Amino acid sequence: xxxxxxxxxxxxxxxxxxxxIECRSLDFQATTMFWYRQFPKQSLxxxxxxxxxxxxxxxxxxxxDKFLINHASLTLSTLTVTSAHPEDSxxxxxSAGKTIMNTEAFFGQGTRLTVV
Amino acid sequence: GEDVEQSLxxxxxxxxxxxxxxxxxxxxxxxxxxxxxEPGAGLQLLTxxxxxxxxxxxxxxxxLLNKKDKHLSLRIADTQTGDSAIYFxxxxxxxxxxxxxxxxLQVQP
Numbered sequence: 528x529x530x531x532x533x534x535x536x537x538x539x540x541x542x543x544x545x546x547x548i549e550c551r552s553l554d555f556q557a558t559t560m561f562w563y564r565q566f567p568k569q570s571l572x573x574x575x576x577x578x579x580x581x582x583x584x585x586x587x588x589x590x591x592d593k594f595l596i597n598h599a600s601l602t603l604s605t606l607t608v609t610s611a612h613p614e615d616s617x618x619x620x621x622s623a624g625k626t627i628m629n630t631e632a633f634f635g636q637g638t639r640l641t642v643v
Numbered sequence: 644g645e646d647v648e649q650s651l652x653x654x655x656x657x658x659x660x661x662x663x664x665x666x667x668x669x670x671x672x673x674x675x676x677x678x679x680x681e682p683g684a685g686l687q688l689l690t691x692x693x694x695x696x697x698x699x700x701x702x703x704x705x706x707l708l709n710k711k712d713k714h715l716s717l718r719i720a721d722t723q724t725g726d727s728a729i730y731f732x733x734x735x736x737x738x739x740x741x742x743x744x745x746x747x748l749q750v751q752p
Contacts, residue, residue, distance in 0.1 A: 533685070561739050570731065570742045571686075620685055622740075629738040630674060636685040 529555050531623050533635030540611055540642055548606045548638045550621030556601035557623035561632070562594075565618040574619075577604040611642040647734055647743035654749045661719040663746045665732035668713060672734035675708060677717045680729045680745070689717070689730075724750045 530553040540546050550560055558579045563571040575596055576584040583596035593615075595607040604623075608615050620637040624630060646668045655661045667675070673694050678686040692699045692706045692715075699706045705718040715732055727750045733740040 531685075559738060570744045571740075573739045573741070576739060622686075624738070629735070631688060631691065632676070632735075632740055633688060634678070634686040637683075639683070 529553075529623075529625055529631070529633045531621065531633045531635045533621055533638050535638060536636060537639045538641070540640070542612055542642055543610055545607055545609045546611055546640060548608070548619055548621075548640075550604045550606070550623070550635050552602045552623045552633075555623075555625045557604075557625070558601060559629065560598060560604040560621055560623045561629075562596065562604075562606050563620045563622065565620060565637075567618075571620060574606075577606075577621075579604075608640065611640070613642045616640055616642045647732060647741055649730075649732060649743040649746045651744065652747050652749070654751060655722050656751050657722060657724055659722055661717075661722045661726070661748055661750075663717045663719075663730050663732075663748065665715040665717075665743050666713055667715065667732075667734045667743075669734060669736055669741075670710075670713065672736055674735045675706075675715050676731075676733040676735070676740065677704075677706065677715075678731045678733060678742075680731065682728075686731065719748075722748075722750050724752060726750055 532551045560577040562574045577598040579598045585591045598604040622632045622634045676691040677689045703720045707716045729745040733742045
């Protein structure tokens with residue numbers, strides 16, 4: 528398999544602050560990464576597709592100004608939750624594939640965000 | 644995940660086989676996946692199958708695909724307590740994945 532690393536694994540922040548989550552592909556380059564959100568005891572919902580060197584593509588209902596995505600290199604994508612609110616508390620997971628078609632999608636270990 | 648459906652819970656005894664079922668709706672799905680998620684962790688890719696295949700076996704795991712009925716199953720042979728987790732099936736239409744709601748597998752010693 529391939530290794531996708533997320534950091535931090537857990538973060539607690541105050542309402543109104545911003546939090547940055549990093550997603551790195553450690554042993555391969557990824558032109559595309561994906562950000563998912565998982566609510567407790569629920570499935571994963573795709574938030575956005577992160578494209579290296581260009582703007583991210585957001586799914587319907589996801590606020591792009593609230594969830595800022597930057598994919599500055601072939602091994603790093605970041606998700607910044609801006610002006611966080613308690614309802615943003617969730618488990619955020621990124622994934623990346625070794626090929627452009629993302630046939631084998633590998634996931635990071637996830638980031639548990641708690642906004643207090 | 645409303646387009647991919649799974650039963651929510653399955654309980655088996657250690658040593659028995661587990662069968663987790665999944666149905667999907669999009670016939671254009673190219674690949675179908677099974678992932679395992681342990682508490683508080685990310686997703687571990689277990690196996691995947693191309694849509695023109697009927698079966699794929701990998702050690703204790705067997706995936707069966709019935710494309711006509713849009714039904715996917717994962718069989719775990721000789722289930723162990725370490726297999727206790729949530730199992731997600733997922734389909735790939737474009738490049739991102741659409742996930743089912745997950746099946747919680749509980750293995751009784």
